[in-house]
Amino acid sequence: MPYAVDFAAVSTTGLESSPVADALAGLRANEARYFKNKYDHVFTTEPADDAKATVDWVSRILEEERGIVVSSPPLEATEFQVENIRWAYVFYRSGLSINVLYTLDDDGKRAVGFKLSDGMEVPAELDGFKFARQKSKLAGTIRGSFFVIKNEH
Incomplete structure (x- = not known):
């Protein structure tokens, strides 16, 4: 059943099995x-x-882009289009959030973003990435990284 994420009243709905459920819920609310x-x-x-097609x-x-296979099971996902950008998000039990920004124009931006919930370790599959820190009232400290998509998907 779809869940409209409320950023005023953060809820762990759908994320309860994560060991960092509160932080992941804050990240999703952010x-x-x-x-x-x-x-x-x-x-x-x-x-x-x-949301198997999105996952x-x-x-x-x-x-295909980086040989990355996420070891944590996905808990939730979403896919939508705003303006001319296709977005996809997958939230994993480990506390990892992965998003894809895919501009539909041929010369537009296309990237994969990673965000780590407060309290989780960097997953082994993302060991080579450097993570910047960002403070969030909803999510505490978010560590983020990304890479540019080079091929058509």
Whole structure:
């Protein structure tokens, strides 16, 4: 069942099995606030089993672009388009959030972003990435990194 993420009252709905559920919920709420403020878009997630096509698309991009296979099971995912950008998010039990920004114009930006919830270790599959720190009232300290997508997906 789809869940409209509320960034005013942060909830762990759908993320309860994560050892860092509160921090991951804050991270998800932080994304919801961004999309509401920038695009007036309501950020809605659904269980990963119901969003298999989205999870598979993100996984395929990770593997084809960088040989990355995420070891943690996905809990929730979402995919939507705002303006001319296709967005996909997958939230994993470990506390990892992965997003794909895929501009539909041929010359537009295309990237994969990683965000680590407060309290989680850097997963082995992301060991070579450097992470910048960002403070968030909703999520505590968010560590983030990204890479540019080079191929068509």
